[in-house]
Amino acid sequence: MSVLRPFKANDLFRFNNSNLDVWTETYGIPFYLTYLQRWSDLCFTQESPRGRLQGYILGKAEGAQTEWHGHITAVSVAPEYRRLSLARNMCQRLEFASDGIYKGYFVDLYVRCNNALAIKMYEGMGYSVYRRVREYYGNLGVGKDGRDEEDAFDMRKCLSRDVAQRSIRSNGRDMIVSAHDVS
Numbered sequence: 679m680s681v682l683r684p685f686k687a688n689d690l691f692r693f694n695n696s697n698l699d700v701w702t703e704t705y706g707i708p709f710y711l712t713y714l715q716r717w718s719d720l721c722f723t724q725e726s727p728r729g730r731l732q733g734y735i736l737g738k739a740e741g742a743q744t745e746w747h748g749h750i751t752a753v754s755v756a757p758e759y760r761r762l763s764l765a766r767n768m769c770q771r772l773e774f775a776s777d778g779i780y781k782g783y784f785v786d787l788y789v790r791c792n793n794a795l796a797i798k799m800y801e802g803m804g805y806s807v808y809r810r811v812r813e814y815y816g817n818l819g820v821g822k823d824g825r826d827e828e829d830a831f832d833m834r835k836c837l838s839r840d841v842a843q844r845s846i847r848s849n850g851r852d853m854i855v856s857a858h859d860v861s
Contacts, residue, residue, distance in 0.1 A: 679727065680724050680725060680726050680727065680732055680764070681724070681725050681727075682722055682723075682724050682767055682768065682771060683722065683723060683725060684718060684719075684721065684722060684723075685714060685718075685721035685722055685723045685734055685735075685736070686714075686723075687710075687711060687714055689723050689731060689734065690707060690710055690711075692731050693723070693731045693734055695730070695731065695756040695757075695758075696731060696732070696733050696734055696754045696755060696756040697734075697754060699754060699757070702752065702754040703752055703815075705752075710736070713736050713737075713738060713751065716738065717737060717738045717739060719775050719779060720735075720736070720737035720738060720739065720748065720772055720775055720776070721734075721735065721736050721737060722734065722735050722768050722771055722772070723735075724755070724759075724764045724767070724768060726759075731756070732755060732756055732759040732764055733753070733754055733755035733756060733759060733764050733765065733768065734752070734753070734754060734768070735750065735752065735753040735754075735765075735768040735769065735771075735772055736750075736751045736752045736753075737749060737750050737751060737772045737775075737776070737785075738751060739776065739780040739782060741782075744783055744840075744844065744845070745783070745845075746780070746781070746782050746783055747776065747782040747783055747784045747785060747786055747834075747837075747845070748772060748773065748775070748776025748777075748780060748782045748784075748785040748786075748837075749785070749786055749787065750769065750772060750785060750786070750787035751787075753765050753768055753769060753787075765799065766799075766803055769785075769803060770803075772785065773785050773835065773837065776837060777837040777838055777839070781839055782837050782839065783836070783837060783839050783840040783844075783845050784834045784835060784836050784837055784840055784845035784846070785805075785834065785835050785837065786808070786832055786833065786834045786835075787800065787805070787832075787833050788811065788814060788830040788831070788832055788833075789830060789831050789833060790815060790828070790829070790830060790831075791810065791829045791830060791831055797831065797833075800833050801833075803835070804835045805833040805834060805835045806833060806834065806835070806846050806847075806848075806850060807831045807832070807833055807850035807851050808831075808832045808833065808834045808845070808846060808847060808850045808853070809831075809832045809850050809853040809854070809855050810829055810830070810831055810832075810850075810851060810853065810854045810855070811829060811830045811831075811832055811855055811856070811857055811859075811860055812829055812854060812855065812856050812857060813828055813829065813856075813857050814828065814829060814830035814857045814860070815828040815829075815830060816828050831850070831851070832850075832860065834846050
């Protein structure tokens, strides 16, 4: 049985099997170290019984007042370990910490609009599209259906503090904002 444990700095040298994926955003080592220093309780890895990293999640807490929330910066599972609910388990741990420790109103994440598998997975976990962010990942030109393939959906899931569920909306796919409008 695999173990979900805190992400450690030396895991940066062991996570290529999870990180070298076309859908995964990668960052420089200082970026990861900042997360581990500031939000270590929102960063986890899933490790196999033989010590192989199966996946990881990086998160942070941000915002103010009713926009105070947990944010999933990256979640990635190595191809050979997909469809085992590892991403779901890591997201649940981050949601639990965002709710119980940080007292956030919601958890959000950004996902490419053309990443249908990830969107379906997140929707199955209770996330919904809050808005579409134009050219969030840059601008590669117009793709299928006249949409920019580098747009992102801002997906959100309410936490217990958001009793009125103000952090979600039913028409999120129709709400389009510029990348400059999000922080």
